[in-house]
Amino acid sequence: MEGCIFCKIVNGEIPSNKLYEDDKVYAFYDINPEAPTHFLVIPKDHIESANALNEKNVDIISHIFMVINKLVVDLGISDKGYRIVNNCGEDGGQTVNHLHFHVLGGRSLQWPPG
Ligand code: AMP
Ligand code: ZN
8 A cells, every 4th residue: 555664664665674474474573672572464465454354354364373473483482472462543552554463572571551
């Protein structure tokens, strides 16, 4: 989608620190990490937010979780644990309107979030 920074990361217009890519998803380190390990996993297709999931596109979610499953092992945070976060909409704190899952690990995380 034109003007979307994550679409621009997917197509290489904006550089990123890539962790993983396949035909459906792209994973890269967050530019402003909130934990020692903080990366994002996004669908290559532009999906605005969790609100825009439907029967036709929801299969991407299981694929994203399988990719996360592999990356947390590769990055050595699977055993101690980590947090998967999706911020949706204004109250959810979503600042980039392209569906993404944060994966945070490498330290003990607080709960509840602010
Ligand atoms: P959210 O607030 O849930 O929409 O998360 C957006 C995330 O994208 C934030 O954690 C930002 O630090 C991150 N971010 C924004 N621009 C970039 C970029 N160019 N490369 C990597 N991460 C980014
Ligand atoms: Zn996009």
